Amino acid sequence: MKRNMIARTAAAAAAGALCLAMTACDSSAGGQAEGGGEENQSGEALKVGLAYDVGGRGDKSFNDSAYRGLQQVQEELDVTEVRDLEPTEGEADTDKEERLKLMAEEGYNVVIGVGFAYAEPMKKVAPEYPDVHFAIVDSEIEGIDNITSLVFAEEEASFLAGAAAALKSEADHIGFIGGVETPLIRKFEAGFVAGAQEITPDIEIERAYLTQPPDMNGFQDPARGESTADGQYDAGADVIYHAAGASGNGVLNSAVANDKLFIGVDSDQYQNAADDQKPHVLTSALKDVDVAVFEFVKSVAEGNAQSGIQRFDLAGGGVDYSTSNEEEIADIQEQLDELKQQIIDGEIEVPTEP
Known part of the structure; x- marks a missing residue:
């Protein structure tokens, strides 16, 4: 590991x-x-x-x-x-x-x-x-x-998502998909990248945004989310994290079709996934x-x-990562909790810009 x-x-x-x-x-x-x-x-x-x-x-x-x-x-x-x-x-x-x-x-x-x-x-x-x-x-x-x-503090939860992705990636190759490239969603990207690099400094990271402002449809286009995820998985990524709203449903579809891992956002997406999708949901970056x-x-x-x-933020319990998929998360939970505590203690400062 x-x-x-x-x-x-x-x-x-x-x-x-x-x-x-x-x-x-x-x-x-x-x-x-x-x-x-x-x-x-x-x-x-x-x-x-x-x-x-x-x-x-x-x-x-x-x-x-x-x-x-x-x-x-x-x-x-x-x-x-x-x-x-x-x-x-x-x-x-x-x-x-x-x-x-x-x-x-x-x-x-x-x-x-x-x-x-x-x-x-x-x-x-x-x-x-x-x-x-x-x-x-x-x-x-x-x-x-x-x-x-x-x-x-979306970046803090995203940091833990990135660490989880790096810890579970067998190819040292992961992906991030944002809905619309806004300062808010770039916070998600920044935290994710930092967390992954904390684990594996030279990890390869695919990054994509579905639309650019003022086009906000990137948050409601599952088909585009799915095709973008297909591209990242085809490029070699084996874990993808999304911050794309409803478009993330397409990302999850892609993970299932490609037999890869998916990281959800905001809600615990393991809980609302279909039974055949659940095994592919590694964790979710929670935002309460x-x-x-x-x-x-x-x-x-x-x-x-x-x-x-x-x-x-993490310290107040306002953001976190999910542990619903016990089979996938159990072997890395201790490491994630150590990183979580380091962020809370100020030992790790998570960036808000990629």
């Missing part, structure tokens, strides 16, 4: 039109319900709205993690009024603005945007609704009192968006709303 509100009436009308155009204004997360539920300290019933990123619910990764947080809010905080809204294909920032306004106009006093693409829309909308608690996942916004940023969503809503319910920038 290697070591190595325009007026609010107008806004409401526009938002309502948007809702009619959307494929999933009310979802099975709960839609709209009447009465009951958790109240904040002002005695106002909590209504929680969540807007998904590209790929939407069902990506088995980033958005699904946020959805699990919303489910936990319903179950543990007894919040009966929730809404989760899907993105539309090829939408502009104005669509995201109207989606946020829609929820604020309808009385949702907690509104969460999932993904950095909501940053500029939320900066415009939040000041119009000062009594609404907004939160954004994956973007740092400062200077607006009613916006809380929920951000993660569900925990961040739940804890933010809980803080509002308790009258002490989180504010500013909330960071989630």
